[in-house]
Amino acid sequence: MTPIKQILLALLALYVSASLAQTAPTVAAASDLKFALEEIAANYKVDKGQEVRLVFGSSGVLWQQVKNGAPFSLLMSADEAYIDDLYKNGLTVDKGNLYAIGRIALLQKKGHPIKLSTDKDGLIRAITEAKKIAIANPEHAPYGRAAKEYLISMGAWDQAKPKLVFGENISQATMFALTGSADFAISALSLATSPQVQSQSTSVLIPDQSHKPLIQKMALIKNSASSAIDFYQYLQEPKSRQIMSRYCFIAP
Structure with a gap:
């Protein structure tokens, strides 16, 4: 292989890598989801060949970041009230989906x-x-x-x-x-x-x-990456729900 071809292939690899990074959705999730969601994301990569970027924090802080324009595609909150507020303010695609009780x-x-x-x-x-x-x-x-x-x-x-x-x-x-x-x-x-x-x-x-029930809800953020929709649906499939159950989340 000539040096020029090697350089072109290297540039192509960088381009493909950069393109994948741009399309990978960023999922903002409550910290109680850390181990369960990391396992689901690993399965998603194997099953779908796609990556997701995971950002963990307290629901209230992530909610505020969404309101301030953070580039999240999906918010998984440990309190449904934060998702309800984002929907009322026109920041989510819809009312979202209950995914667990903590x-x-x-x-x-x-x-x-x-x-x-x-x-x-x-x-x-x-x-x-x-x-x-x-x-x-x-x-x-x-x-x-x-x-x-x-x-x-x-x-x-x-x-x-x-x-x-x-x-x-x-x-x-x-x-x-x-x-x-x-x-x-x-x-x-x-x-x-x-x-x-x-x-x-x-x-x-x-x-x-x-204590009051920890009703946990997720929703797609408006203008989020289209690839986030696929992961959002994957989270609701039986395989993902089984993982959530194994980490002691109760199905709503």
């Missing part, structure tokens, strides 16, 4: 001496023994709001409040517990039961009646 759990690093329990006496005892307790910031993270609601419903908010450290999202709050920066966290069940986290931690499921 759950929360107490989580601590494996081997930690504090005994976790979701009943009032056990929770108060754990809070008393703890120096720091991690939750996602309830100002903009739905899982943080659910954690606050749980503590209030158990009559433990005032006791826990001085010890709280806030993660920007539920993944960061969980990481605080895994690294020992907090004695325990109120995490997402989808994270607590993932192989990546479960190998390092122990967790206890929190009764769902102790």
Whole structure:
């Protein structure tokens, strides 16, 4: 092969790579979806030969970024209210689709001496023994709001409040517990039961009646990449739903 042909082939490869990157949709997703969505995206690449770019954060922050014009194609929120607001403001293609109901759990690093329990006496005892307790910031993270609601419903908010450290999202709050920066966290069940986290931690499921339901909704953003529609539909196929179920998301 002549040097000129080698250069032309290299330029063609760069062009194709750049074209694929331009068409790959950017999916903005709540942090509780991290492991489940990464697995779904990997399957999508195998099944469809297409890539998606994943951006994780708290739903409230991602919602605000959409309103400020962030180039997201799809928003997967942990709170349906953020999608409803975007639709009312004309920023989504339609009202969106409910994709899951989330759950929360107490989580601590494996081997930690504090005994976790979701009943009032056990929770108060754990809070008393703890120096720091991690939750996602309830100002903009739905899982943080659910954690606050749980503590209030158990009559433990005032006791826990001085010890709280806030993660920007539920993944960061969980990481605080895994690294020992907090004695325990109120995490997402989808994270607590993932192989990546479960190998390092122990967790206890929190009764769902102790907080408002975490109804999670997704919607395509107006003027998004056309390739996002295909991934949006793929998320609703049985194969993807099975993965969501395996990560303990309840089908709505």
